Amino acid sequence: xxxxxxxxxxxxxxxxxxxxxxxxxxxxxxxxALHNLGTALYKKGRYTDAAAAFQRSILxxxxxxxxxxxxxxxxxxxxxxxxxxxxxxxxxxLRLNPHDADAKHxxxxxxxxxxxxxxxxxxxxxxxxxxxxxxxxSHIPKAEAFQLLERLSKNENKRRQNMLKQQxxxxxxxxxxx
Numbered sequence: 001x002x003x004x005x006x007x008x009x010x011x012x013x014x015x016x017x018x019x020x021x022x023x024x025x026x027x028x029x030x031x032x033a034l035h036n037l038g039t040a041l042y043k044k045g046r047y048t049d050a051a052a053a054f055q056r057s058i059l060x061x062x063x064x065x066x067x068x069x070x071x072x073x074x075x076x077x078x079x080x081x082x083x084x085x086x087x088x089x090x091x092x093x094l095r096l097n098p099h100d101a102d103a104k105h106x107x108x109x110x111x112x113x114x115x116x117x118x119x120x121x122x123x124x125x126x127x128x129x130x131x132x133x134x135x136x137x138s139h140i141p142k143a144e145a146f147q148l149l150e151r152l153s154k155n156e157n158k159r160r161q162n163m164l165k166q167q168x169x170x171x172x173x174x175x176x177x178x
Contacts, residue, residue, distance in 0.1 A: 001033060008040055016040035031060035035069050042076055051076040067096035071103050078106065083114040 004019030020037035027033060038053030054073040057063055074089030090107035093100060140148070 031063040
């Protein structure tokens, strides 16, 4: 633990991860070693591994600063863009330590981002619906158009035949005009 803490202090996160992993092997029920491992993994950008370490430290219980573990778990989940889980973690941290200004700030930020994300999703869905309606052809399908043209053509032919019959019955003959 001391070697890991010293390596973390001088920002040698690779050495810190190794030392804290060894500490978790030596004492697997030590929630502080798991928490410290999580913080070192977080600094290395290994957010999924850090989340697992923080969750294991919380599950071990008897952790003197459990609020910090929830807070750090929330930060990892925020980095992973799991805003719902981050909000829950920040709320757990605030239940244990209601005066933590950083947890309050991050909680409010995560809530705002989640709200914006949901609004953007709704707006995208509306835009997709509008685009789908625009892309729908405003004309009738080809098969229906052909049927309509056939009916119109038949009606036109019937009219012509009726006109010719009327002309024949009325005795009207057309002279050749050539």
